[in-house]
Amino acid sequence: MADTQYDVIVIGSGPGGYVTAIRAAQLGFKTAIVEKSELGGVCLNWGCIPTKALLRSAEVYHNMQHASDYGLSANPSFDLQKIVQRSRKIAGQLSGGIKHLMKKNKVSVIAGFATLKAGNPAPTVSVEEQDYQAKHVILATGARARTIPPAGLESDGKFIWTAREAMVPDTMPKKLLVIGSGAIGMEFASFYNAFGADVTIVEMMDRILPVEDEEISAMARKSFEKRGMNIKTNTQVKTVKKNAKNVTATLASGDEIENIEFDRVILAIGIVGNVEDMGLEALGVKIDRSHITVDEFSFTGVSGLYAIGDVTTPPWLAHKASHEGIICIEKIAGGNPHPLNADAIPGCTYCHPQIASVGHTEAQAKAAGYDVKVGRFPYIGNGKAIALGEPEGLIKTVFDAKTGELLGAHMIGAEVTELIQGYTIAQNLETTEHELMETVFPHPTLSEMMHEAVLDAYDRTIHF
Amino acid sequence: MPIEILMPALSPTMEEGTLSKWLVKEGDTVNSGDLLAEIETDKATMEIEAVEEGVIAKILVTGGTEGVKVNAPIALLLEDDEDASAVDNYTVGGAKTAPEAKAEPEVKAAPAPQTSPTPQAAAQPQHSVSGERIKASPLAKRLANEAGLELASISGSGPNGRIVKADIETAKSAPQPAPAPAPKAAAQATATTTELGMPLGGGAEYLTKFGVEAGSYDLIPLNGVQKVVARRLSASHENVPDFPLVIDCEIDNLLKMRKELNSQAPEGIKISVNDMLIRACALALKHVPECNASYTPDGIALHKHADVAVAVAIDGGLITPVVRGAENKGLSTISGEMKDLASRAKDRKLKPHEYQGGTFSISNLGMMGIREFGSIINEPHGMILSVGAGAPRPVVKDGALAVATLMTVTLTCDHRVVDGAMGAKWLQHFKRYTEQPITMML
Numbered sequence: 055m056a057d058t059q060y061d062v063i064v065i066g067s068g069p070g071g072y073v074t075a076i077r078a079a080q081l082g083f084k085t086a087i088v089e090k091s092e093l094g095g096v097c098l099n100w101g102c103i104p105t106k107a108l109l110r111s112a113e114v115y116h117n118m119q120h121a122s123d124y125g126l127s128a129n130p131s132f133d134l135q136k137i138v139q140r141s142r143k144i145a146g147q148l149s150g151g152i153k154h155l156m157k158k159n160k161v162s163v164i165a166g167f168a169t170l171k172a173g174n175p176a177p178t179v180s181v182e183e184q185d186y187q188a189k190h191v192i193l194a195t196g197a198r199a200r201t202i203p204p205a206g207l208e209s210d211g212k213f214i215w216t217a218r219e220a221m222v223p224d225t226m227p228k229k230l231l232v233i234g235s236g237a238i239g240m241e242f243a244s245f246y247n248a249f250g251a252d253v254t255i256v257e258m259m260d261r262i263l264p265v266e267d268e269e270i271s272a273m274a275r276k277s278f279e280k281r282g283m284n285i286k287t288n289t290q291v292k293t294v295k296k297n298a299k300n301v302t303a304t305l306a307s308g309d310e311i312e313n314i315e316f317d318r319v320i321l322a323i324g325i326v327g328n329v330e331d332m333g334l335e336a337l338g339v340k341i342d343r344s345h346i347t348v349d350e351f352s353f354t355g356v357s358g359l360y361a362i363g364d365v366t367t368p369p370w371l372a373h374k375a376s377h378e379g380i381i382c383i384e385k386i387a388g389g390n391p392h393p394l395n396a397d398a399i400p401g402c403t404y405c406h407p408q409i410a411s412v413g414h415t416e417a418q419a420k421a422a423g424y425d426v427k428v429g430r431f432p433y434i435g436n437g438k439a440i441a442l443g444e445p446e447g448l449i450k451t452v453f454d455a456k457t458g459e460l461l462g463a464h465m466i467g468a469e470v471t472e473l474i475q476g477y478t479i480a481q482n483l484e485t486t487e488h489e490l491m492e493t494v495f496p497h498p499t500l501s502e503m504m505h506e507a508v509l510d511a512y513d514r515t516i517h518f
Numbered sequence: 519m520p521i522e523i524l525m526p527a528l529s530p531t532m533e534e535g536t537l538s539k540w541l542v543k544e545g546d547t548v549n550s551g552d553l554l555a556e557i558e559t560d561k562a563t564m565e566i567e568a569v570e571e572g573v574i575a576k577i578l579v580t581g582g583t584e585g586v587k588v589n590a591p592i593a594l595l596l597e598d599d600e601d602a603s604a605v606d607n608y609t610v611g612g613a614k615t616a617p618e619a620k621a622e623p624e625v626k627a628a629p630a631p632q633t634s635p636t637p638q639a640a641a642q643p644q645h646s647v648s649g650e651r652i653k654a655s656p657l658a659k660r661l662a663n664e665a666g667l668e669l670a671s672i673s674g675s676g677p678n679g680r681i682v683k684a685d686i687e688t689a690k691s692a693p694q695p696a697p698a699p700a701p702k703a704a705a706q707a708t709a710t711t712t713e714l715g716m717p718l719g720g721g722a723e724y725l726t727k728f729g730v731e732a733g734s735y736d737l738i739p740l741n742g743v744q745k746v747v748a749r750r751l752s753a754s755h756e757n758v759p760d761f762p763l764v765i766d767c768e769i770d771n772l773l774k775m776r777k778e779l780n781s782q783a784p785e786g787i788k789i790s791v792n793d794m795l796i797r798a799c800a801l802a803l804k805h806v807p808e809c810n811a812s813y814t815p816d817g818i819a820l821h822k823h824a825d826v827a828v829a830v831a832i833d834g835g836l837i838t839p840v841v842r843g844a845e846n847k848g849l850s851t852i853s854g855e856m857k858d859l860a861s862r863a864k865d866r867k868l869k870p871h872e873y874q875g876g877t878f879s880i881s882n883l884g885m886m887g888i889r890e891f892g893s894i895i896n897e898p899h900g901m902i903l904s905v906g907a908g909a910p911r912p913v914v915k916d917g918a919l920a921v922a923t924l925m926t927v928t929l930t931c932d933h934r935v936v937d938g939a940m941g942a943k944w945l946q947h948f949k950r951y952t953e954q955p956i957t958m959m960l
Contacts, residue, residue: 082551392675457664459657459683484655484683 068095
């Protein structure tokens, strides 16, 4: 007879769920985690990690194509199946790692789809017709790609892909349409562009990567267009019609309608929370447009029931889910954690060039009423960037002119996803421009640009 | 390098605390989450947990030591792979904290017998106060500076009590509740052992100055609660120009209604007279909102809710758990909350947010047979109600002598906030609720 009494049951084993389960176990709770498919959730198996593996292949291939720039010669070619295999192997390896972490932390893994019914002190969790009781139940069920079936915007597994199909392609499409220019759309656009697909990106807003700073969006667009991508902003995909061997997409930009044929389409038009079929409505869980409404400590309002990560409020990012989960369980354990500060969560896009940011954009800061000081430093002014052969990019800082508070930082260029944490720490420690200026950055590194971008905000930049 | 285990700040106002008891001993292996020691703070006893794992190499502050400054090292922890010799050549926190930590046992040894009083013990805390590093983020320091706020007057909500931007913003938006009194009182206490005037500090020599011989009494060290009560109430006495208003209430109807309520109440609910008085106070505060107020140097703060602090006697002191938003709570809710708060208060298990703050207080000595009394205002409250015993007393009704159950209450008001007419108006409402208790059911 399986054990059915727990202190904490976490539903979903993505980066929100498994991290929460480990922290719960560390805090002394008897913990179980329910997973309907692979441990690690979308992030490890069908999201963050496998796409990074694909993009690494794209990066190496790109460098091989430009070997002569470095005084080398190469005759590059690629095998798509092997690229995909490598990505899947890495996902498998990491999922196995989670299994090990669960075992090490004595977290019971319950395989199957969980449903909830009313219970005391927390809802009863049923998996495969077995009931489990816990004092606290934490929903970490994540999200999936948004689709719009009436317009033909849904995966058919053949011509029309969501991220899930797009990361295990059978052939390299000749003409590819990417709908949506957020992080997911731009990463796939980058990958397929690198291997020679003719990529068109359609975005409803007036710029790509609409959550990023406008200046960064503009630079990214220029860079992508230079690589041969076709970008259509202020454009909507009305319908996608399937033909025998391809699809016809109807694009509308203002009054202009155009019909274009594509081999494949990738849907990257956002996500929807996984809230269905679990009995949440009957329990009285508040759901706003497919995402669960929670308080600052992830409480749903239903006794003993919490929700974290993508199934709740944005930003929908793995690291936000993990951190939110830790705050939630520490609060349950009687700790005194600070609620998550949504303005201090960095975001990264692994297209080429990479993009990373944290905090307010310049426009957001102005809209919030700040008098701002803005600093900029271009990659072309940095020795390391030139030595790497990556002279394209920009680092931008936004300060509150009155207090010197670092309101935001925005970056585009090589390795910026690894650099952004420096500014995140600075924000979290509440440093002002003064401490950042006094900090010694090592030479020669890309990070020197972070220093210069601070100096520039106060008209003190040295190298440009 | 050994890890220093520091005295934690268990509440925002905590400056020092008593390390009551170690739950581990030197040589013990601890895992994160293990209970290490019990700390007695301002008003509660709490346990501290290990954050890191390792071996307790050295206990620096012995159990039972009082006045341990927040963030002073209390023990050293060695990580698993470290050699015990790492502790031998280890100096605690450098030059700054070492003398303080050493001074603690000295101060403790001082009280009773010492015949030649030295100012050393008295001078010590003052020195450490001025030299203490205040942890604050660079941004918080700059914001405090611009707003003209003293960092020392702000409590930090960051890790280890670090003052962060949010704390400055809170301090700026909440009108400063007179930052001066407490530190000023403390400074006086430590500084004065002069020939002239009252001896205000100095431990053992205190009574000697009054001509009471050392050795003719036993000295019981002050616990955290007693220290806070002494400091807060002395400050109140010094700062608040208060005056009393006294009124009699006939509570026969109230007693009758209580009896009826309890006879109909579900299992487990028993409404006390005090619960009814809490509700009456809350409703009167709602009726006369200008009395639900606090004096601040920048203006009079009118509170939006009636948070009623209820004085509860506990072993070795007094604590005032707060029934928040009492104007919106029914009798059974108030009763249940009070029962829980009072029982946990007696076990000293209240959390700081449960006994700090409040907008008004009530103290009831009726059950002890006290006919009437006055209380000292619990700053920053504008008023405190002292409730005497309800007892049959002769009254004149329609020109004839009759017997009624009378309860005398005294409302002590801070004249800076509540004047005589306002206080009287409040008492009229309170009296009406107690005499026609049906109106408080509305």
